[in-house]
Amino acid sequence: xxxxxxxxxxxxxxxxxxxxxxxxxxxxxxxxxxxxxxxxxxxxxxxxxxxxxxxxxxxxxxxxxxxxxxxxxxxxxxxxxxxxxxxxxxxxxxxxxxxxxxxxxxxxxxxxxxxxxxxxxxxxxxxxxxxxxxxxxxxxxxxxxxxxxxxxxxxxxxxxxxxxxxxxxxxxxxxxxxxxxxxxxxxxxxxxxxxxxxxxxxxxxxxxxxxxxxxxxxxxxxxxxxxxxxxxxxxxxxxxxxxxxxxxxxxxxxxxxxxxx
Numbered sequence: 001x002x003x004x005x006x007x008x009x010x011x012x013x014x015x016x017x018x019x020x021x022x023x024x025x026x027x028x029x030x031x032x033x034x035x036x037x038x039x040x041x042x043x044x045x046x047x048x049x050x051x052x053x054x055x056x057x058x059x060x061x062x063x064x065x066x067x068x069x070x071x072x073x074x075x076x077x078x079x080x081x082x083x084x085x086x087x088x089x090x091x092x093x094x095x096x097x098x099x100x101x102x103x104x105x106x107x108x109x110x111x112x113x114x115x116x117x118x119x120x121x122x123x124x125x126x127x128x129x130x131x132x133x134x135x136x137x138x139x140x141x142x143x144x145x146x147x148x149x150x151x152x153x154x155x156x157x158x159x160x161x162x163x164x165x166x167x168x169x170x171x172x173x174x175x176x177x178x179x180x181x182x183x184x185x186x187x188x189x190x191x192x193x194x195x196x197x198x199x200x201x202x203x204x205x206x207x208x209x210x211x212x213x214x215x216x217x218x219x220x221x222x223x224x225x226x227x228x229x230x231x232x233x234x235x236x237x238x239x240x241x242x243x244x245x246x247x248x249x250x251x252x253x254x255x256x257x258x259x260x261x
Contacts, residue, residue: 001034001132002092002124004111005078006071010097012046019048022098023064025113032121034135037096039071040078081109090131092124130154130163141170143177144238148215148225148250165231166252172196173229173236177247185240185247187227197230205258212257213237215250225250 006026011019031037043049049068055061078084084093094109103110111117128136133154137146157163176190187198201213206226214222215237225237225248237251 001036001135002032002094002121003036003038003084003088004094004096004117005074005084006037006039006043006068006096007079007100007103007105008040008043008046008077009079009103010095010099011043011048014048014099016048016051019052019098020060020064022112023067024060026096026098026111027063027067029111029114029117031117037071038074038078039068040074040076042077043068080104081106090129092120092127094120128167130157130159141174143246144170144174145218145246145248147218147248150249150252153252162232162234165234166236169196169229169231169236170249173238173247177240177245180245184242185245198227199230200226201228202259205260208259209257213251215239215248217248223248223250 011022014022052061052065056065076083076087078087078095081093084095094111095103095105096111097103098112100110100112108120108123111120125136125139128140133140134146134151137144154163154166157166172194173196176194176196187200190196191198201209206213206224210224210226213225215225216222223239225239227238227240229236229238233254234252235255236249237256239248239250240246241248
């Protein structure tokens with residue numbers, strides 16, 4: 001989740017037409033449902049807002065006014081990145097505005113239009129934590145489908161070295177699956193080209209413990225997630241779908257029982 005605070009300084013003391021044009025750029029931002037656009041009540045004290053409501057009979061002014069009214073309200077006025085980051089410590093944070101020339105806000109956090117908003121999201125996408133992993137997973141790993149109890153398993157890792165290991169291995173697997181363009185899934189080919197240790201289970205392990213490798217799929221049914229990635233004391237069990245060329249991740253956690261342990 002990200003928070004974007006409408007900075008009064010960036011919309012004050014500018015030409016009214018510049019104000020309207022700039023606000024129209026903010027209005028058409030294609031905002032993610034999880035992101036929050038915020039204002040401080042002091043925005044209504046700005047002279048430009050007074051002029052906006054004087055001209056409220058115009059449809060353009062009404063749309064701008066509605067946009068401002070629908071912003072979440074903060075009783076804290078955020079005027080620098082350290083302050084907003086301290087308040088929303090687990091989120092990515094930026095500032096909405098029109099003219100940032102007189103501010104100290106770093107460029108990547110200046111959101112003036114949809115292009116800036118997309119650039120911000122791309123920049124901060126990989127600033128992922130165990131808290132926002134589930135929200136970001138489709139954008140981070142479009143070819144990997146998380147299922148089973150993976151959500152809870154990721155959350156239980158917390159802010160740990162294990163979480164960082166998981167992200168690095170998922171990055172590699174995502175890249176490998178993205179480059180899977182024909183034929184059936186070949187773990188040996190991936191092992192040759194990526195720093196991944198993928199292997200199936202032994203027949204004896206599957207005969208005795210196969211059901212412990214059976215996990216639910218998101219759209220119903222189950223599959224055996226025999227193939228797994230080894231990294232330290234973690235195992236990633238997954239099922240490759242040869243029809244869709246997607247990979248289902250069914251388990252991320254400690255070593256599951258085998259004949260040898």
